[in-house]
Amino acid sequence: MAISVDAVIVGAGINGASIAFNLAKNGMRNIAVVERFTIASGGTGKSAAIVRQHYSNEVLIRMVKRSRDVFEYFDDQVGGSAGFVKTGYLFFVPEYVKTAFMENIARQEKLGIKTSTISHAESREISPQIDPGDAAAIAYEPDSGYAEPYEATVSYLKAAKAKGVRVYQSCPVQAIAVQSGKVVEVQTTKERFSTPIVVNASGPWANKIGKMVNIAYPLQVTREQEVMFRAQSPEQSPKLTVSDMCNAIYFHPFGQDLLVGRGFPKEYEEVDPDNYAEGSDPEFVTETAERITRRIPAFESAFILKGYSGLYDVTPDWHPIIGAHPEIKGFISVVGFSGHGFKLAPAVGEWVAAMLTDQHVPGADLSPFAFDRFSKGELFKAAYGGNRA
Numbered sequence: 001m002a003i004s005v006d007a008v009i010v011g012a013g014i015n016g017a018s019i020a021f022n023l024a025k026n027g028m029r030n031i032a033v034v035e036r037f038t039i040a041s042g043g044t045g046k047s048a049a050i051v052r053q054h055y056s057n058e059v060l061i062r063m064v065k066r067s068r069d070v071f072e073y074f075d076d077q078v079g080g081s082a083g084f085v086k087t088g089y090l091f092f093v094p095e096y097v098k099t100a101f102m103e104n105i106a107r108q109e110k111l112g113i114k115t116s117t118i119s120h121a122e123s124r125e126i127s128p129q130i131d132p133g134d135a136a137a138i139a140y141e142p143d144s145g146y147a148e149p150y151e152a153t154v155s156y157l158k159a160a161k162a163k164g165v166r167v168y169q170s171c172p173v174q175a176i177a178v179q180s181g182k183v184v185e186v187q188t189t190k191e192r193f194s195t196p197i198v199v200n201a202s203g204p205w206a207n208k209i210g211k212m213v214n215i216a217y218p219l220q221v222t223r224e225q226e227v228m229f230r231a232q233s234p235e236q237s238p239k240l241t242v243s244d245m246c247n248a249i250y251f252h253p254f255g256q257d258l259l260v261g262r263g264f265p266k267e268y269e270e271v272d273p274d275n276y277a278e279g280s281d282p283e284f285v286t287e288t289a290e291r292i293t294r295r296i297p298a299f300e301s302a303f304i305l306k307g308y309s310g311l312y313d314v315t316p317d318w319h320p321i322i323g324a325h326p327e328i329k330g331f332i333s334v335v336g337f338s339g340h341g342f343k344l345a346p347a348v349g350e351w352v353a354a355m356l357t358d359q360h361v362p363g364a365d366l367s368p369f370a371f372d373r374f375s376k377g378e379l380f381k382a383a384y385g386g387n388r389a
């Protein structure tokens with residue numbers, strides 16, 4: 001017999017977890033979160049989880065501002081910890097984006113983000129390990145940092161469970177039944193759920209779920225590598241979170257180590273999410289070592305500890321698809337976070353839950369994320385060109 005619920009959330013990544021918690025907080029508690037493998041086993045578990053606030057579009061700035069606040073005050077807002085560390089954040093950019101960069105900072109300040117441009121000397125004072133050398137401009141956000149993606153996801157789900165939400169792991173969705181234009185049932189390998197609402201929060205697997213209701217998202221799944229370094233002595237390692245567009249890398253402290261990933265501008269490596277190389281490529285690791293050494297000279301002698309790969313779910317404008325589909329009542333997409341969806345998840349959960357429970361969140365506006373923006377040609381614009389959201 002089918003278990004009757006008010007909503008099924010497909011995927012226990014950070015977005016599914018945040019939506020589940022916020023739905024329950026708004027009073028919709030009879031919910032099932034179904035996860036094909038284990039909690040945070042998708043993009044979330046491999047995330048660098050940087051929580052920076054440098055965005056170009058107003059709606060994203062509002063989203064990330066709210067999300068950062070939730071991360072910092074997670075125990076009050078959700079319960080438990082998201083492992084957020086307020087390290088401060090530096091952003092180094094080259095000459096060709098300087099004008100757009102200055103405009104963005106002005107926009108962010110107007111919307112209440114604590115950010116400013118700083119000089120090379122100020123950068124050295126904030127982080128003496130980092131050589132600001134070639135940067136044409138530098139921004140500093142004292143309130144930003146990084147979080148712990150497993151901890152954040154598990155904490156959200158623990159708080160959701162305390163409100164009555166049920167979480168099913170090792171429980172892949174196999175089919176979604178639609179009758180008279182409405183979702184009615186979700187079939188998994190373990191249980192069958194009758195439900196009027198299905199939230200597709202399945203990250204890189206979004207199109208497999210979409211296909212069950214005849215939706216094809218314009219998504220590419222890409223492989224993204226990260227490398228962990230250890231300085232020869234701890235004082236050589238920066239304690240800050242950094243985006244470095246001059247060297248196309250980002251990094252943040254990870255215990256005594258430094259987690260380094262490849263930032264914009266970057267190449268795509270499209271893969272099958274069920275069959276990709278989860279390790280790292282030797283050329284990638286050595287090239288990353290060269291790039292980080294250009295920014296932190298002492299890293300010439302750093303140890304390379306390990307490399308690994310995760311998945312991005314990338315849309316044509318590098319922004320997510322969030323919202324309902326008029327032709328399939330009850331089916332909600334929350335997919336395509338394009339490599340920057342960890343830091344947005346608290347607001348995504350609040351805004352999606354408000355939409356589904358007819359509540360109002362000041363400043364919330366999901367309309368720019370609609371699926372039909374691609375057919376209408378209303379894509380988000382990339383302030384720095386290419387793929388930096």
Ligand SMILES: Cc1cc2nc3c(=O)[nH]c(=O)nc-3n(C[C@H](O)[C@H](O)[C@H](O)COP(=O)(O)OP(=O)(O)OC[C@H]3O[C@@H](n4cnc5c(N)ncnc54)[C@H](O)[C@@H]3O)c2cc1C
Nearest residue numbers: 011013015036042043044047048050173203310341342343
């Ligand atoms: C290397 C790397 C670095 C990143 N760095 C950052 C960063 O610094 N800052 C930032 O904000 N973002 C970053 N991101 C992006 C961010 O991590 C993702 O956008 C975010 O975690 C996506 O969360 P999600 O919940 O939407 O999807 P996911 O975490 O992918 O979760 C989807 C879940 O759905 C499950 N699922 C799939 N199919 C089924 C099915 N049939 N039935 C049931 N469940 C199913 C999957 O197993 C998975 O657990 C990074 C990502 C990677 C890979």
